[in-house]
Amino acid sequence: MQSDKPEASEPKGAEGPSDTEEKAPSAVATLDAPASKGISAVAVLWTFGKCLGALLPVYLAGYYRVSTSLLVFGMMVYTGWKHAREAKEARLKCAIQLQDNEQEYTSMKVSRIKRDLPAWVNFPDVEKVEWLNKVLQQVWPFVGQYLEKLLVETIAPSIRASSSHLQTLSFTKVDMGDKAMKVVGIKAHTENDKGQVLLDLYISYVGNVEINVEVKRYFCKAGVKGIQLHGMMRVILEPLIGDVPIVGAVTMFFIRRPKLDINWTGLTNLLDVPGLNVMSDSMIMDAIASFLVLPNRLVVPLVPGLHVAQLRSPLPRGVVRIHLVEAQNLAAKDNYVKGVMAGLSDPYAILRVGPQTFTSPHVDNTDSPKWGEMYEVIVHEVPGQELEVEVYDKDPDQDDFLGRAKLDLGIVKKSIFVDDWFTLKDTTSGRVHFRLEWLTLLPSSERLEQILKRNESVTSKTADPPSSAILVVYLDKAEALPMKKGNKEPNPMVQLSVEDVTRESKTCYTTVNPDWEEAFTFFIHNPLKQDIDIQVKDADRVQTLGSLTIPLSRLLSNANLSLDQWFQLDNSGSASRIYINTVLRLLWLDEERIGADVSSGLAAGLSKQLPQQSSPHPSFATEGVLRIHLLAGQNLVPKDNLMGGMVKGKSDPYVKINVGGETFTSHVIKGNLNPTWNEMYEVVLTQLPGQDLLVEMFDKDMDMKDDFMGRLKISLKDIIDSQYTDQWYTLSDVKSGRLHLVLEWVPTSSESDRLDQVLQFPSRWFTGEEEWKRA
Incomplete structure (x- = not known):
């Protein structure tokens, strides 16, 4: 009986008969055999029809003398559309399959990669909430009923009223499908205000949604069939x-903006054409961002x-003053003499x-620019918001990418x-x-x-001086x-101006009693000398309906630095007035909370005494240098195919080395299964347990994702x-291939007299290099 069962390690897609095929009666095969030998006349006619249909456009193009370039362009557009459609459908299908068989897929994957995970990898602050997903699955049909009612009874009439061309628009089908939104993880923050509950929900929605729209006047049908939405949503209960x-x-x-993927149908199939698909998805994301991406929020009140x-629009958490000082050792991207x-x-x-x-x-x-720039950013949420930096090389045609970095602003706040x-x-x-400074918001003057005196000492190449306050x-x-x-x-609509900065509100149509309910934030350099100018205008920006000027010094004399009241409008009707709540907050760098080890770096020149005694971390002064020599590879797996896959080619291998949070990437060796690199990398590491050197090899492809060629871990x-x-190290997870590495651990030394010895013999590998080459 055991011989009939497949091996436990055998993958599902392995060759060989399945249990069903082994148990099937032989009579079935006998009955099916004659049918497979016969030739169906319908099949022959269908094949002939398809060939005729394929040749007919070519014949018509020649008959009507259509330009060859136009024909080629049309074929390119159709090919791009077809490729985008198939890729999008494949992504949606894979996502649905993963969601349906998540437990089986996860257990299979974990069993494969369990040996690659260090023992200390865990995520204790993010929890699975399967109970919530079961609740969502249960209520999803009723959510679909609500959305259908919303589209048919509210959104469709408003669209029809917006244009005479859309008066015959109707939703012919609204089906939210049976795939509910899933919460793949939830994180609760407890370090913030005690009067609120702050949750981060990691959302994954792979829905078999089907929404069809028809404009009968123009015989136009369009719609959506399948949506993917992935992102982290913050929920605040307060x-x-x-x-x-x-x-x-x-x-x-x-x-941050969630990831969106939409599968279009009907006339909107055209939106899957390369170029248009990015534009259409970004337009929809802009619409979502105007409601649900910071600084915009969706608020559902539960009590009157x-x-x-x-x-x-709550007050910001704070302001971060960013000093972009300089950079070092940037990659060189400009080449001369055609790259020589x-x-x-x-x-x-x-x-x-x-x-x-x-x-x-x-x-x-230069590869070490000195910018000396200063910027000020409003931080709405911490933890969560990040400072993202991307460095580019300025070119006349297309700027080259030089690297990126990211920092959680919650670290700056702490x-x-x-x-x-x-x-x-x-x-x-x-x-x-x-150089980053966290500025808290003070409600007193x-x-x-x-603050004004300190800002005078802050130097920057920017024309604007540092801000002393913000106005909301x-x-x-x-x-x-x-x-x-x-x-x-x-x-x-309303225009609000502080000096040369002007913000505009939304427009409220056909009313003398508008409700805007919007918030605007301004940086203030000196509230003693600045005013806010408010102009109420018609949507054409020509006719002024009223104006108002409020000196910011008036707020300084009020309690809590705010004015919350009705204001009489000038140059308007006798009863015309506007309700505004203005809040001023001073920007304060809390020097008393800054540690002594960083206080000396402040422009203000703080003086703090260092502690008399301190206990260093156990890992202090245990650093060393890991020197990695990437020499060569042998018998690598060929990944490049020729003649449509009929002939096996070679590969264009390169290596990625990851250790201690640092990543090194080797050069690409073209068309070689036995490459020679002779490259060396160095990284400073602390002797902490659980660290590994991870090496991965890939085949460089220009038009698609690079192919995996093996890995090893030391x-x-x-x-x-x-x-x-x-x-030589044998590569794992591939059929063949090995990698030649020389690894040196160079411990640090506190003896200065050993400097000459280090300079004379920097690496033991160099002494054996000639011997290795001869071998």
């Missing part, structure tokens, strides 16, 4: 109250009487915090002051120097003079605005114990 339902409101938003505008001579780069940096983006000037012909170098990722070399304006509503000419109701403890290792 305010907490002492009565049922305990939670006053639920606020939801994405800190809440100030929803302040929940929708390597030059330097013309680097510049792009900084992003949520929707706020800053671009530094570029510095010509440290108050960070002055450090950040290693660039996804590149061969380079690091960026940042006592320290204004101290809650634009609520207006009443009794004047009518337009001809006694027509206006379409009011324990750092084994390298340190042996001090010096020179051997």
Whole structure:
């Protein structure tokens, strides 16, 4: 009986008869055999029809003398569309299969990679919530009913009213499918305000949604069949109250834009054409971002009487002042004499915090630029929001990528002051120097003079001086605005200006009593000398419906630095007024909370005494240098195919080495299964347990994802114990291939008289290099 069962290690797709085929009666095979030998006339006619259909466009193109270039262009567009459609359908199908068989897939994958995971890898702060997914699955049909009612009864009439061309629009089918949204993990934050509950939900929605739209007037049908949405949504339950339902409101938003993939049908199939698909998905993401991506929030009040505008636009958590100081050892991207001579780069940096983006000037012909730029960003949520940095080489045609780095701003909030170098990722070399300051928001004016004096000492190449405060304006509503000419109701909108910075509100159509409920934030350099100017205008920006000017010094004299009231509009009707809540907050660098080890780096020159005694970490002064010599490879797996896969080619191998958080990437050797690199890498490591040297090999492809060619993992403890290792390592997870590495552990020494010895004999490998080459 045991011989009939497959091996436990045999994959499902292995060749050989299955249990069903072994148990099937032989009579079935006998009955089926004659049918397979016969030739169906219908099949022959169908094949002939397909050949005729394929040749007919070619014949028509020649008959009507259609331009060959136009025909080729059409074929290219169709091929791109077909490829995009098939790829999108494959992604959706794989995602649905994974969701249906998640337990089986996960257990299979974990059993394969369990040996590759170190024992200390775990995620204790993110929890699985299968009970919540079961609840969502149970209520999903009713969510579908609600969305169908919303589309048919609310959204469709508003679309029909927006244009005369869409008066015959209707939703012919709304089916949200049976695949509910899943929460793959949840994290609860307990370090924030005690009056709220803050949750991070990692959402994965792979839905077999089917929504069809028809415009009968133009015989137009379009729709969606399948959606993927993946991202991290933050849910805030606040305010907490002492009565049922305990939670006053639920606020939801994405800190970063989620990933979206839509499978179009009908006329909207055209949106899958390469180029248009990116545009269509980005337009939909822009619509989602206007409601659900920071700084925008969706607020669902659960009790009456809440100030929803302040929940929708709360005061920021703080402000981060970013000093982009310099960079070092950036990759050289400029080449001369058609690539024969390597030059330097013309680097510049792009900084992003949520929707706020800053671009530094570029510095010509250097790998170590000094920028000396300063930027100020508003932080709405910590932890969660990150500072993202990308460095590029300025070119006349297309700028070259030089690396990226990322930092959680929650670290800056805890440290108050960070002055450090950040290693660039996804590149061969380079690091960026940042000085970051966390500025808290003060609700009093006592320290204004101290802040203004300190800002005078902050130097920067930027024209604007540092800000001393931020101003948040809650634009609520207006009443009794004047009518337009001809006694027509206006379409009011508001322009808010502080010096040369102007923000605009949304437009409320055909009303003299608009409700905006929006918030705007401004950086203020000196509130003693600045005003905020408010202009209420018609949507055409020509007719002014009223104006208002508020000196910011008026807020300084008020309690809590705020004004929350009705204001009479100037140059308007006698009863025209506007309700605004203005809040001023001073930006304070809390020097008392900054540690003594970083205080000396402040521009203000703080003086703190170092502690008399300190106990270093047990790993202190146990650093050493791991020197990795990547020499050669042998008998690698061929990955490049020729003549449509009929002939096996070679490979273009390169190696990625990961150790201690550092990643090194070798050069690509073209068309070789026995490459020779002779490259050396060095990394400073601390002798901590559980560290490994991970080596992965790939085949470089230009048009698709690089093919995997094997991996190996070496324990750092084994390298340190042996001090010096020179051997061939067999690659795992592939049929063949091995890699020649020389690994040296060089411990640090506190004896200065050994410097000459180190300079004379920097590496034991060099002494044996000639011997290795001869071998």
